[in-house]
Amino acid sequence: MDVKAVRDQFPILHQEVNGHPLVYLDSSATSQKPIQVIEKLDEYYRGYNSNVHRGVHTLGTKATDEYEGAREKVRRFISASSTQEVIFTRGTTTAINTVAASYGRTNLGEGDEVVITPMEHHSNIIPWQQVAKETGATLKYMPLQPDGTISLEDARETITERTKIVAIMHVSNVLGTINPVKEIAQIAHQHGAVMLVDGAQSAPHMRIDVQDLDADFYAFSGHKMCGPTGIGVLYGKKSLLRDMEPVEFGGEMIDFVNWYDSTWKELPWKFEGGTPIIAGAVGLGAAIDFLTEIGLDDIKAHEQKLADYAQEQMKKIDGMTIYGPNERAGLVTFNLSDVHPHDLATVLDAEGIAVRAGHHCAQPLMRWLEVSATARASFYLYNTEEEIDRLVEGLQTTKEYFGDVF
Structure with a gap:
């Protein structure tokens, strides 16, 4: 992969921050956008901004074709069997909430279990807390190994005949752990449970085949994979989605409205009430084109090389x-002795280096790690080893700034 050629396609990277060339190491929070995505959004608003599925005029037809074309791109990107299984949402959070509110409320009851892990993002904890309170189900945590991984033995012990839903992130946004979701899905299915995979940190970085994973639901966001903010995807197996009720009601998702009752459109539109996120979907389609052209396997290999190099260099500090x-x-994800992560991130920002600091929307995991907060450097296809060298230099500067108390 020609990283310089990739970087040239991201206008935001070619700037100075606080007098230094920008080093952007916060792609796990949100990725930067290539010119192709920016131009596609501009093209939509300049050329065919219109609502979809409703008008028969030229602009409406063009917008509908682009919107549904983006759905087909998503289908291919995650290897779903049908576009009926691809629902556009506002993001991973909305997708998970949709499953919890629709499937969870209908299929959970007193004594049933929802299994998650301590490493989950708040978006994959709070919806299950709420639905458990409403239904009388039990929220159950699968234990972690000391290094922050999941053992299949623990998965087999935690998932029982009472388990109805297993909801696990594919990749940890804090630990970088790549979870064995395919094998866990097999265990869940052996007990008659369904498997939801939070793919927010995996879909942007590796090739995804939802059929091979045998995920019943898979959720991800566009803004972490070079697409716009405000657009995401819920994949669900048709056999499950057909029996689920929508959670938002209004225009677009209805088939027929009578005085006192209504019927819903077929999949996927029954879950897309109101004017959908048209520009976001079109932009996501452009992002998928961009990532597919580069190659997800090459992106994954590049990022893992960077992660290995970063660990090697940072351990010397x-x-x-x-x-x-x-x-x-x-x-x-790291801490530097007695320096608070927010102070560390502030010093790095003065050097033009953007990292994340805080609990990363994973407070239960912070308690498991026995820390209040951490700093995180996250890499993507446009990052380089030279930028990691800048990070290491910035960390040394941080030590000096705080008096080299180590």
């Missing part, structure tokens, strides 16, 4: 603690 397994996705 006295007082450095790195969290998570050695084999990981493209991010490194």
Whole structure:
């Protein structure tokens, strides 16, 4: 992969921040956008901005074709069997909430179990907390190994005949752990449970085949994979989605409205009430084209090389603690001795280096790690080893700034 050629397609990267060339190491929070996506959004608003599925005029037809064309691109991108299984949402959070509110409320009851892990993002914890309270179900946590991985033995012990839903992130946004979701799905299905995979940190970085994973539901966001904010995807097996009730009601998702009753459109539109996120879907389609042309396998290999290099260099710094397994996705979460992560991130920002600091929407995991917060450097297809060298230099500067107390 020609990283320089890739970087040339991201206008935002070619700027200075606080007098230094920008080093953007926060792609796990949101990725930057290539010119192809920016131009596609501009093309939509300049050329065929219109509502979809309703008008028969030229602009409406063009918008509908592009919107549904983007759905087909998503279908191919995740290897779904049908576009009926691809629902556009506002993002991963909305997708998970949709499953919890529709499937969860209908299929959970007193004594049933929902199994998640301590590493989950809040978006894959709070919906299940709420639906468990409403239905009388039990929220159950699968234990983690000391390095922040999941053992299949623990999965087999945690998932029981009472388990109705297993909801696990594919890749941890804190630890970088790549979870064995395919094998866990097999265990879940052996007990008659359904498997939801939070793919927010995997879909942008590796090839996804939902049929091979045998995921019943798979959720991800566009803004983490070079697409616009405000657009995401819920994949669901047709056999499940057909029996699920919509959670939003209004225009677009109805078939027929009578005085006191209504019927719904077929999949996927029954879950897309109101004017959909048209520009976002079109932009997501352009992002998928961009990533597919580069190649997800090459992107994954590049990021893992960066993660390995970053760990190697950062471990040379006295007082450095790195969290998570050695084999990981493209991010490194760490603490530098007595320096608070927010102070560390502020000093790095003064050097033009953008990293994340805080609990990363994973407070239960912070408690498991026995810390209040961490810093995180996350990599994507446009990052380089030279930028990691800048990060290491910035961490040394941070030590000096705080008096080299280590």
